[in-house]
Each structure stands twice: as C-alpha cells, then as structure tokens.
Amino acid sequence: MKVSVFGVGYVGLVTGACLAELGNQVVCIDIDPERIGRLAQGQIPFHEPGLPEMVRNNVDADRLRFTCEADEGVGHGEIIFIAVGTPGAADGSADLTQVRAVARTIGSRMDAFKVVVNKSTVPVGTADEVEQLIAHELAQRDHDVTGGADFAVVSNPEFLKEGVAVGDFMRPDRIILGSSETPAGARARVLLNRLYAPFNRHHDRTLHMDRRSAELTKYAANAMLATRISFMNEIANMADSVGADVDAVRRGIGSDSRIGPSFLYAxxxxxxxxxxxDTQALLETARAHGLSMHLVEAAQRVNQAQKGMLLRHVLARMGEDLQGLTFGVWGLAFKPDTDDMREAPSRDVICGLLRRGARVLAHDPVAMPNARACLVEDLAGDAALMANFSLCYAPQDAVAGVDALLIFTEWKAYRSPDFEAMRGVMRQPLLLDGRNLYEPAQMRELGFQYVGIGRRSAA
Ligand SMILES: NC(=O)c1ccc[n+]([C@@H]2O[C@H](COP(=O)([O-])OP(=O)(O)OC[C@H]3O[C@@H](n4cnc5c(N)ncnc54)[C@H](O)[C@@H]3O)[C@@H](O)[C@H]2O)c1
Structure with a gap:
C-alpha cells in the first residue's frame, strides 16, 4: 500500500521503516532538512537498536524514501500518518502546533481520498480539530481542482517503547483504531485493516473504537504506568524506613496475576x-473540563520528589557544600538503549551537584553528546559549572578518585563490573544505586557503602 508519514522522530521513523519492511511503499516527510539529508545517507538521528539496518534495507529496496517536499508526501500516500511532536506547552497542555501544521498541509494539497491517521499523542478532541482544519483548507480551494476529495481522520495512538521500538511496533500488544461512523470512516477502517493485517495473522490485535476513546486510551495507559512507578517508589521509601526490601515486595506482589510483574521497579x-x-496534558484536559485527577497529580508529585532522591542522599551524608568532592555517574539517558535525555532524572541531580561545587565524571554508552547539550541548557550555559563536568569514554574512568558513584540508568554494561577494581580506585567506596542493579549484601561484603532504592538503606 502507499503510505506517507509526516515527522521522522522516534515514532514516525519506526512507523515508516516497519511498514516498508512489510512491503508497503513509504514516503517520510519532515520539515528538518538536515534530518532528511542525513537519513537519505542512511544516518539515523537517534539511537534505536535494529532501526538503522531496517532503514538501510528498505531504502535500498526502494520501499522507503525521505523528503522535505510536502506535495510529494501528500500526493503519495492514500494513508497519511501524522507522527509529529506534541511537546508540553508553557501551561502544561499539549502543544498541537505541529499537528495543526500537518493538517493544514494535507488539506491544502490533497486531491484524492486520504485516510489521515493521527499517531501523535494528542488530547481528546484533536481528531475532530484535524478534521475541521482539513475541511477548512479544502473549502478554501476550488472543488473542481480537488476533484471532490474526501477524507477520514482516524486516531491510532502509538505505544512503542524507545529502546525496543522496532520489536514493539512489529509485535504490538494491541492496535487501537478510533474512527467515526461515517462512510469515510468505514472506508478508512477497510484500508487500515488491510494495512495492519500482517500484525493480526495469529490473532486479531485491533481494537476498533470511537476517536475520543482512542485518544483517551493513550493518556490513560501512560497515566496508569506512571502511577505504578510512583506507587512502587512510595513503597520503596516505606521499605527503607521500616527495614524491608522493596525487591522482595516487588516479587511478592508482581506474582499476583491481578497485578502482574511489569512497571513495578523502584x-x-x-x-x-x-x-x-502526557500526565501533565491529561491534568490540563481534566482542568479544562472542571475535573480533578487526584491520583495522577499524586503520581507526578511523588515522581518529582523521587528524582531528587540520590541528591538528598548525597547531601545528607556530605553536607550542602560539595566543593572538593568528585562524583561518578553511570547512565545519563532516562532509560537504557536510548540516547533520549528528555526529562532524564540524571539531569536534575548532576545540576544539583555542580551547583554545590562538586566535580562530576559521567559515562553513558550512547547519550553523552545529548547529555552535554542538555546540561549546557539546564545550567544556562554557565561555563564555570560546565568546566566541572567531564564525560568519560569508559565506565571505569568515571569511578577513578570519586567520593561516590551514582547510577541512573540500568545499561547492561553496568551490571557486572569489576567491583574490586572499582573499589580500589574510588576515594570513598559509596555506591548510590538508583536502579537497584546490585545486591546490597554482596556490595557490603565487597567493602562498599551501598544505598539502593528501598533496599533497607535508611534502616
Ligand atoms: N518517543 C516515544 O517513545 C513515543 C511513544 C509513543 C508516542 N509518542 C508520541 O508520538 C509523537 C511523536 O513523538 P516523537 O518522540 O517521535 O517526536 P520527535 O520530537 O522525536 O519527532 C518529531 C518530528 O516531527 C518533525 N516535524 C515537526 N513539524 C513537522 C511538520 N509540520 N511536518 C513534518 N515534520 C514535522 C520534527 O522535525 C521531528 O523530526 C508525540 O506526540 C509523542 O508523544 C512518542
């Protein structure tokens, strides 16, 4: 089938490459010429395992191409995905500028039936707005020119996880399709069922519903997952205080089939x-409808406090003035197998350390260039503070002479280091394990002072 994808970020590029892999003819469009130019040469703009090979194979097979030309993109696809960014606006709501721009682009150019599929995460009612924007653009044009073009807008939220995005896209738990009960909506369902048929060979994973329910499903899923994480972080803090081990509690509740084991890691x-x-945008939607979402608010508050947990441990042990002290950091990205630094907890803590006069030596297998750029931004370009921040090209370089090692990301490379060598080069053998990578008893036997999250650290 002929497919166009607007936006080649994580979601758009994975969508385009995976649909091409299945034999579709895919054109990806982006307004960033540098990004398009690099993609045309086979360079992927971010780290995502398995994606570079898939992009290259499909470009070579002439099933996938990249362009900045909106005309080409709109003309090509009978199915057009919108996969542009929806960042938080200053008031916390989702900023729909990019989505609206693509809707106008489509409406001002389309001259045949199109299924416009919104994959971006957007507030409830956005499909209606996209439909109105396209209809408005069409109404501005001479209908003889458009040939009576008709269209349908479908909500198809994406649930892939960065780091395993290709696998998630190819083997989705479910495909949510929100469409309207109109002739155009029915035509869209037929086309999308055909596009997604390869994913449904063993059993049908598609859930058809109305567009508003589809839009809300995405926010509900993310709010639920965020709430589980915050819940476990609260249990971890309780475990620390009462002398329990959150890892045992995690296994204890995760084996309950009503709860399940995922997203229970403190x-x-x-x-x-x-x-x-997304939690913030959901709260803004609630506010706009005169509602409160106390659980989601609490999940956010708990998370904000949890992001400062390792810094509080440092300050409790070493005092507010950290001049003359050096801290090692393992892991900068917000999770493994990605170089995405957006809202990464490491940022807040590293800034807190640097602002109190400390030196920081940091390692991450792929996120170091992005991390440096983010920290420059967070520290408002303060060159004196940045001078105390060094990136290390090997994990062991980030432990030499440090007063503590802080771990933020559970990269595989950090799971079984040479502990004795580490302990030998650290100035103080303090391990602040923000991902509970290690066994507290073993670490103590090896001579470390070990602080995990909810691992009896405060007892
Ligand atoms: N990243 C994830 O893990 C993930 C998972 C599920 C859903 N989502 C949602 O998917 C959407 C996209 O997220 P992302 O992380 O891929 O975004 P991103 O910021 O990585 O990429 C967005 C891309 O859209 C391009 N763009 C902006 N305006 C454009 C326009 N008018 N025409 C063409 N291209 C344009 C940008 O240049 C950029 O390359 C968001 O709504 C996000 O919330 C993201």
Missing amino acids: GTGYGGSCFPK
Whole structure:
C-alpha cells in the first residue's frame, strides 16, 4: 500500500521503516532538512537498536524514501500518518502546533481520498480539530481542482517503547483504531485493516473504537504506568524506613496475576518524552473540563520528589557544600538503549551537584553528546559549572578518585563490573544505586557503602 508519514522522530521513523519492511511503499516527510539529508545517507538521528539496518534495507529496496517536499508526501500516500511532536506547552497542555501544521498541509494539497491517521499523542478532541482544519483548507480551494476529495481522520495512538521500538511496533500488544461512523470512516477502517493485517495473522490485535476513546486510551495507559512507578517508589521509601526490601515486595506482589510483574521497579523516578508531558496534558484536559485527577497529580508529585532522591542522599551524608568532592555517574539517558535525555532524572541531580561545587565524571554508552547539550541548557550555559563536568569514554574512568558513584540508568554494561577494581580506585567506596542493579549484601561484603532504592538503606 502507499503510505506517507509526516515527522521522522522516534515514532514516525519506526512507523515508516516497519511498514516498508512489510512491503508497503513509504514516503517520510519532515520539515528538518538536515534530518532528511542525513537519513537519505542512511544516518539515523537517534539511537534505536535494529532501526538503522531496517532503514538501510528498505531504502535500498526502494520501499522507503525521505523528503522535505510536502506535495510529494501528500500526493503519495492514500494513508497519511501524522507522527509529529506534541511537546508540553508553557501551561502544561499539549502543544498541537505541529499537528495543526500537518493538517493544514494535507488539506491544502490533497486531491484524492486520504485516510489521515493521527499517531501523535494528542488530547481528546484533536481528531475532530484535524478534521475541521482539513475541511477548512479544502473549502478554501476550488472543488473542481480537488476533484471532490474526501477524507477520514482516524486516531491510532502509538505505544512503542524507545529502546525496543522496532520489536514493539512489529509485535504490538494491541492496535487501537478510533474512527467515526461515517462512510469515510468505514472506508478508512477497510484500508487500515488491510494495512495492519500482517500484525493480526495469529490473532486479531485491533481494537476498533470511537476517536475520543482512542485518544483517551493513550493518556490513560501512560497515566496508569506512571502511577505504578510512583506507587512502587512510595513503597520503596516505606521499605527503607521500616527495614524491608522493596525487591522482595516487588516479587511478592508482581506474582499476583491481578497485578502482574511489569512497571513495578523502584528507582530514581520516570523521565522521557512521554510520561511527564502526557500526565501533565491529561491534568490540563481534566482542568479544562472542571475535573480533578487526584491520583495522577499524586503520581507526578511523588515522581518529582523521587528524582531528587540520590541528591538528598548525597547531601545528607556530605553536607550542602560539595566543593572538593568528585562524583561518578553511570547512565545519563532516562532509560537504557536510548540516547533520549528528555526529562532524564540524571539531569536534575548532576545540576544539583555542580551547583554545590562538586566535580562530576559521567559515562553513558550512547547519550553523552545529548547529555552535554542538555546540561549546557539546564545550567544556562554557565561555563564555570560546565568546566566541572567531564564525560568519560569508559565506565571505569568515571569511578577513578570519586567520593561516590551514582547510577541512573540500568545499561547492561553496568551490571557486572569489576567491583574490586572499582573499589580500589574510588576515594570513598559509596555506591548510590538508583536502579537497584546490585545486591546490597554482596556490595557490603565487597567493602562498599551501598544505598539502593528501598533496599533497607535508611534502616
Ligand atoms: N518517543 C516515544 O517513545 C513515543 C511513544 C509513543 C508516542 N509518542 C508520541 O508520538 C509523537 C511523536 O513523538 P516523537 O518522540 O517521535 O517526536 P520527535 O520530537 O522525536 O519527532 C518529531 C518530528 O516531527 C518533525 N516535524 C515537526 N513539524 C513537522 C511538520 N509540520 N511536518 C513534518 N515534520 C514535522 C520534527 O522535525 C521531528 O523530526 C508525540 O506526540 C509523542 O508523544 C512518542
């Protein structure tokens, strides 16, 4: 089938590459010429395992191409995905500028039936707005020119996880399709059922529903997952205070089939491009409808506090003035297998350390260039503070002479380091394990002072 994808970020590029992999003819459109130019040369703009090979194979097979030309994009696809960013606006609501721009682009150019599929995470009612924007653009044009073009707008939220995005897209738990009960909506369902048929070979994963329910499903899923994480972080803090081990509690409740084992890991709080902004956008939608969402508000508050947990441990042990002290950091990205630094908990803590006079030596397998750029921004370009921040090209370089090692991301490379060598080069053998990578008893036997999250650290 002929498919166009507007926006080649994580979602758009994975969508385009995976649909091309299944034999579709895909054109990806972006307004960023540098990004398009690099993609045309096979360079992927972010780290996502398995994606570079898939993009290259499909470009070589002439099933996938990249362009900045909106005319080409709108003309090509009978199915057009909108996969542009919906960042948080200053008031916390979702900023729909990019989505609206693509809707206008489509409406001002389309000259045949199009299924416009919104994959971006957007507030309830956005499909209606996109429909109105396209209809408005069409009404501005001479209908003889458009040939009586008709269209349908469908909501198809995306649930992929960065780091395993290709696998998630190819083997989705479910495909949510929100469409309207109109002739155009029925035509869209037929086309999208055909497009998604390869994903439904063993059993049908498609859930058809109305557009508003589809839009709300995405926010509800992210709010639920964020709430689980915050709930476990509160249980972890309780475990610390009462002398229990949150890892045992996690296994104890995760084996209950009503609860399940996923998203029960205590840590330094969630980050990334989705949970923080989507929970905030959901709260803004609630406010706009005169509602309160106390659980989601609490999940956010708990998360905000949790992001400062490792810094509070440092300050409680070493005092407010950290001059003369050096801290190692392992892991900068908000989770493993990505270089995404958006809302990463490491940022807040590193800024807190630097502002109190400390030196920081940091390592991450892929996120270091992005991390440096983000910290420059967070520290408002303060060159004196940045001079105390060094990136290390090997994990062991970030432990030499440090007064503590802080772990923010559970990269595989950090799971089984040479502990004795580490302990030998650290100035103080303090491990602040924000991802509960290690066994507290073993670490103590090896001579470390070990602080995990909810691992009897305060007892
Ligand atoms: N990143 C994730 O893990 C994830 C998962 C599920 C859903 N989502 C949602 O999917 C959407 C996209 O997220 P992302 O992380 O891929 O975004 P992103 O910021 O990585 O990429 C967005 C892309 O859209 C391009 N763009 C902006 N305006 C455009 C226009 N008018 N025409 C064409 N291209 C344009 C930008 O240049 C950029 O390349 C968001 O709504 C996000 O909430 C993201």
